[in-house]
Amino acid sequence: MAWETIHKTEAERRAARLPDPETARARFTWEDAREMLDGLPGGGLNIAHEAVDRHVVAGHGADTAIRWLGREGGSRDLTYAELAADAARFANVLAGLGLEPGDRVFALMGRVPALYAAALGTLKAGMTFTPLFAAFGPEPIRSRMEIGAASVLVTTGALYRRKVAAWRHDLPSLKAVLIADDDAPEGCIALGPAMAAAPDRFETVATGPEDMALIHFTSGTTGKPKGAVHVHGAVAAHAATGAFALELGPGVTYWCTADPGWVTGTSYGIIAPLVHRARMIVDEAEFELERWYATLARERVEVWYTAPTAIRMMMRAGADAARGHDFSALRFLASVGEPLNPEAVVWGREVFGRPFHDNWWQTETGGIMIANTAAMDVKPGSMGKPLPGVEAGIVARADGGLRELGHGAIGELALRPGWPSMMRAYLGEPARYAKCFANGWYLTGDLAMRDGDGYYWFVGRADDLIKSSGHLIGPFEVESALIEHDAVAEAAVIGLPDETAGEVVKAYVTLNPGFEPSEELERDIRGHARKRLGPAVAPREIAFRKTLPKTRSGKIMRRLLKARELGLPEGDLSTLETDET
Ligand code: ATP
Numbered sequence: 001m002a003w004e005t006i007h008k009t010e011a012e013r014r015a016a017r018l019p020d021p022e023t024a025r026a027r028f029t030w031e032d033a034r035e036m037l038d039g040l041p042g043g044g045l046n047i048a049h050e051a052v053d054r055h056v057v058a059g060h061g062a063d064t065a066i067r068w069l070g071r072e073g074g075s076r077d078l079t080y081a082e083l084a085a086d087a088a089r090f091a092n093v094l095a096g097l098g099l100e101p102g103d104r105v106f107a108l109m110g111r112v113p114a115l116y117a118a119a120l121g122t123l124k125a126g127m128t129f130t131p132l133f134a135a136f137g138p139e140p141i142r143s144r145m146e147i148g149a150a151s152v153l154v155t156t157g158a159l160y161r162r163k164v165a166a167w168r169h170d171l172p173s174l175k176a177v178l179i180a181d182d183d184a185p186e187g188c189i190a191l192g193p194a195m196a197a198a199p200d201r202f203e204t205v206a207t208g209p210e211d212m213a214l215i216h217f218t219s220g221t222t223g224k225p226k227g228a229v230h231v232h233g234a235v236a237a238h239a240a241t242g243a244f245a246l247e248l249g250p251g252v253t254y255w256c257t258a259d260p261g262w263v264t265g266t267s268y269g270i271i272a273p274l275v276h277r278a279r280m281i282v283d284e285a286e287f288e289l290e291r292w293y294a295t296l297a298r299e300r301v302e303v304w305y306t307a308p309t310a311i312r313m314m315m316r317a318g319a320d321a322a323r324g325h326d327f328s329a330l331r332f333l334a335s336v337g338e339p340l341n342p343e344a345v346v347w348g349r350e351v352f353g354r355p356f357h358d359n360w361w362q363t364e365t366g367g368i369m370i371a372n373t374a375a376m377d378v379k380p381g382s383m384g385k386p387l388p389g390v391e392a393g394i395v396a397r398a399d400g401g402l403r404e405l406g407h408g409a410i411g412e413l414a415l416r417p418g419w420p421s422m423m424r425a426y427l428g429e430p431a432r433y434a435k436c437f438a439n440g441w442y443l444t445g446d447l448a449m450r451d452g453d454g455y456y457w458f459v460g461r462a463d464d465l466i467k468s469s470g471h472l473i474g475p476f477e478v479e480s481a482l483i484e485h486d487a488v489a490e491a492a493v494i495g496l497p498d499e500t501a502g503e504v505v506k507a508y509v510t511l512n513p514g515f516e517p518s519e520e521l522e523r524d525i526r527g528h529a530r531k532r533l534g535p536a537v538a539p540r541e542i543a544f545r546k547t548l549p550k551t552r553s554g555k556i557m558r559r560l561l562k563a564r565e566l567g568l569p570e571g572d573l574s575t576l577e578t579d580e581t
C-alpha cells in the first residue's frame, strides 16, 4: 500500500501560525525569536520570567495557566498570577535554606501543581532544575542525582521513604529534601507550611542567556543515560518552535501528554505553552483509553502533543472506542519520541478528523528541529522538514571527515549548531560531547533520508541499522509494514548475525485483541511483510510477545531485545527501569 500525501486546504494553510514555512525558512533568524521574549526588566534572561511573570505584568494574571486533572477525579485551575505567586514562594523557600544560584534542584513527583511551582521557582532563583520520573526505582534516581550533583530533592513523603531514604546520606552534595505536603519524615522539610510562610514575591535572579537552567537526562534507549545541560537562552527556541510546530498561542487549550521526567514534558509540557500564555491541561493520571478520549472532548482540547506508543495503544483498541466523543475543538495533533508509523498518521484523520503531525528532536537539541507544521502537506511516515532557523543535512562519516549526501541517500542526520536550545555539555562527559561534532556539524546518532521535496524520513538509530545480503534495512520501515497487518499492534525489529547473509531480520510483535499466536498467523504475517517489503527485507522470523520492553518515556528498546536474544550481558540497559507494558 502506498501512503498518499495528505494535502492541506488553502484555509488550513492560512490559519497556520507559520502559513508559509518555505519563506519563513529563508528569512528567519534566531534574533526574530528573541523578539518574542521580554527579557528581565534590568537586563538578563530568565525562563521563569518569560513563562509566567511577564504575563502577570502585562495584565493577564487572571488567565488560566494550568487546568489540573486529579487522578481520582476532580480538577483545579491555576491562573498565571497564582502560578507566579507559588513559584515566588518556592524560590523564597530555596533562598531561605541558604541555597544559591547554581545549586541544583531535582524533582521526583507526579504531575501535580507543586511540580510546576518547583520548576518555575527554581529557575526564578537562578538554580538548575532537573525533573525525574516518579516511577523510577531507587537506582535510576540515585545515579542521576549523583551525576547531577543534586543539592535539593523535592518529592513526596511516600516516594522519599520508598526510594530515597535508604541512600540519602551517601550523597554528599544533597543539602535538603523538601516534601510536598504538610508534614515530612525526619530530616526533611515540609513544603506546605514553608510555602505558606514564604512571601509571594521574589525578585527573579538576573540570569543571562548562557547560564545553566536545566539538566535533562536522555531516555537511555541505547545505554547509560546522559545528562544534557541546557541554558536560559533556550527559551527563544521554545517560543519559536512552540508557535511554528505546535500552533501555540494565547488562550489555546493545549495538552502535552509527556511527563516532565523527560525533556518533552518540560520544553513543551511547561515552558513553551506558558511562554505563549496557553491554557495547559495537566493530567495526573497515566494513559487510560476512555479517560483520554473523555479528556480531549470534555476539555475542548485544541492542540494535542502526544507519542506513538500512546497512539498505537489507541489504535489497538479500535476506532469504535472513540465514537460518541466530540472532538470538534481539536485543531492540531502532533507526535514525538519515536517514528510515527504512516498507519498512525492516517488513523488520526479517521478518528479525530486530522492527521497526526510527526516531529523529531532529542534531549540534546532541547527543542523541535524537524516537523510537519500545520501548513505543510503531510507525507505519512515522514518526520517533516527542518524548522526555520534549523539547518539539517544527511552525512556520511568518511576517514576523519564528513561527506554530505544528496537526496535519496541514507546517512546520519546532522544539524548545524547555532539554535538557542542546543545542549551546552554532557555532564561529566566532555569527551563524549566533543565526539558529537565534526566539520561544523552536530551529529545526532540517527539515520535518515531526505527526499526530493526536502522531507526527512527517519530510518533508525545509527547502531540499529541492519545489513542483510547487501541490503541496508531500517527497523522502522519493517515495523511499519508489520503493524499494517490486522493482527499486529506493535512491532520491534532487530538484526541477528547470520553466516551467509551477514545479518537476518527478526521481528517481535504484540497482537491486537481477538488474535492468538499460532504458526499459521506467523506465516501469514511473514507473507504480508514479504509482499510489502520484498523477501530480502522481510523478517525471517517473527516472535510473539505479550509486551515489548520500553523506556519510561515509551521508547521500544530494540537493543535490549538483541542482547537477550544473543545472550549478551544486558549491561547498562538492564540497570534501567524498563516498562514492559
Ligand atoms: P539515549 O540517547 O540515552 O539512548 P534516547 O535517544 O531515546 O536515549 P531521547 O533524547 O529521549 O533519548 O530521544 C531522542 C531520540 O528519539 C531521537 O534521537 C530519535 O532516535 C528518537 N525520536 C524522537 N522523535 C522521533 C521521531 N519523530 N521519529 C523518529 N525517531 C524519533
Ligand code: MG
Pocket: 218, 362, 445
Ligand atoms: Mg539519544
